[in-house]
Amino acid sequence: MKLYPLFADLAGRSVLVVGGGTVGERKAAALLDAGASVTVGAITLTPTLQIWADAGRIAVRTGGFEDSWLDKAWLVIAATGDPVLNRHIAMLAGQRRLFVNVVDDADLSSFHVPAVVDRAPVTVAISSGGEAPVLARLLREQLETLLDPALGPLAALASRLRSHIRERLPELSARRRYYEHLLTGPVLSFLRRGQPALAEAEAEQSLAAAATRSIGSVVLVGAGPGDPGLLTLRGLRALNEADVILHDRLVSGEVLALARRDAERIEVGKQAGHHHATQGQIHALLLEHARAGRRVVRLKGGDPFVFGRGGEELEYLRAHGIPYEVVPGITAALACAAYAGIPLTHREHAQSVRFVTAHCQGSHDTLDWAALAQERQTLAVYMGVSELGTLQERLLAHGRAESTPFALVENGSRTGQRVVTGTLDAVAALALTHEVRSPALLILGEVAALASSLAWFGEPPLGEIRSRECETRASGVEPRRWPLLAAAVHRA
Structure with a gap:
């Protein structure tokens, strides 16, 4: 923002307009509408200015400009048509710490007169900082048609x-x-x-x-993966109507910045080993604020109904008679795959896709590992960074080929996105070597090999390293520095 927007109360305050031509007349008219006490200084006046002077609506200083005209003025407008005189007026006004507007000279002006849409007492002002006044007027014309006269x-x-x-x-x-x-x-x-x-x-x-009315409501909103451009229009509307926002740790700051400024923000994020709030505490907060008559947005990374525990929260709200609705979001698997250039399905490689979470209420043994290990399908594994060793071991044990390509997408769709690629037999070691951190999504299957050729967002994928370093890091021993291969190795 180049200029600080300001609406000035000029009622009864003295404003000097230097220049008695049509421009000076137009400036004086706007100032009179604002209730200012207007003085026009000029050698000659337009007929309209003369009528206003005769009627006592404006005061007049006749003759050439004098420094004393600036006495007692709050604002000054230089509209003489003489660039040298206008510069002189601007200099003197600056010395007196008076705001001055020099018509058609943005560099000399310390304030600018905007294009105005008047729906008094509602006023909309459009400024181009003096750089493009015609554009500001065109925008005003468009707003005139949009804003109801009522x-x-x-x-x-x-x-x-x-x-x-x-x-x-x-x-x-x-x-x-x-x-x-x-x-x-x-x-x-x-x-x-x-x-x-x-x-x-x-x-x-x-x-x-x-x-x-005493009861509020709750809206479960999917915030998407982090890129604010992927938030839905309906989600944006909910954020701008919210009184309270309970948001996860994974919700990006850019998305939160789209919410209404005075909405109360409460972080209730959970991270492996570091819970800001238990699910029970989240339920209690939803109930507390809704019963206080507030509109609550439960803002979740990705989609509320894909490993977001949205169903549990709706069950709780329904049991307590709280009205609710759900705004879907773009889930991490869709976004991370798209931003890494990986199609989740492909006629030549994968006819199905499975969404899996590495964190579930039971043990890993509740998963159908034999089904997950089948070929020609894509696995999208959520919240799996800390469980990569177990995932690798179980999938290999149930017949998934060591050469199965994978891609780990860290901070998918965000400015810090990283993609690590390789094959299943090295996934845990590569994640350790490249220090992959949450949030990250694992995409496993033949389609992951396409990341190296179809990537379009952020830096190119990081490839495999020599197997000796993988093995050494996996064992916990500090490795020697082996050179990275120039490209990822994919064995179809």
Whole structure:
């Protein structure tokens, strides 16, 4: 942001406009609309400025510019058409610490006059920092067609009801919902039709109804893998309506930044061996905030219903009578595979895909290892970094070929994405060598070999290293520094 946006209260304050031509007239008109006490200094005035002067609407300083004209001014506008004089005025105003706008000279101006969409008391100002005023005017024209003319009367009505609203709805979240109802409900329709009495009656009635509501709601939102561009539009809307956001550790800061600024954020993330909150505590927080009448967003990395325990949370909410809805997200397997250039299915390599988690309530023996070890399918293994040794051992023991390609995608879709490729017999050692950390997804199957040729995002995949170093690292002994192979080795 190059300029700091500021709405100035100029009511009764003295503003000097130097220049009595059409530009000066236009500037003076806008200042008068804002309630400023306008003084125009010029040798000659336009007919309109002269009429305003005769009527006492503006004060006039006649003749050439004098330094004393700046006395008692809060703001100065230089609109003389003389670049030398305008520069002189800007210099003197700067010495007096007065904000000055030099028409058509952004470099000399310490403030800029924006293009304005007026829905008083609602005002929308568009500025290009003085660099492209025509563009700002074009944007204003577009906004004029988008913003309802009834917004001004609606804002005035909300202002009249403000103390009553605060009294009836002491909770900020309840007030916010009520104001949103004013904007989207029948009140605005009545005002649009020129029926202010009906609008006010509807506003009072809906306020009474809002004061009796006590229960909130919960929305389970899939945040996707981390790239904020992959958040769904519906998920974005939920974040902008939330009073409270309970988010996992894996939700990226870029996604959280899209939420409403004043929403309360509570991290409830879980990481192997480091739980910020148990599932029971998360349930209790959801219930506490919903019963307080708040709109709660339970924000989960990926998709809530793919190893996100979303089903458990909905069961809990339903048992306690809390309204809920679900906004799906792009799950990690889809995103990591896409950003690594790996098709999860392929006519020549894989006709099915299995989503597997390495962390489940029972032991690893509950998994159907024989089925998982079959060829011509893709395994997408979630939360498996700490279990790679066990996964490798079990799959090999049940017949999966040592040469089966794999890809480990760390921080998939994020700026720090890394992809490690190799074959199943070395997956644990390669992960250790390259220090792969969570969040990372394991993609195992013939399709993983395509990462080396189809990768498009981030750095190229990291390939295999010599088997001796793999074996040494797997044994826990510090290895000698063996050179990395130039490319990944894939044995189809």
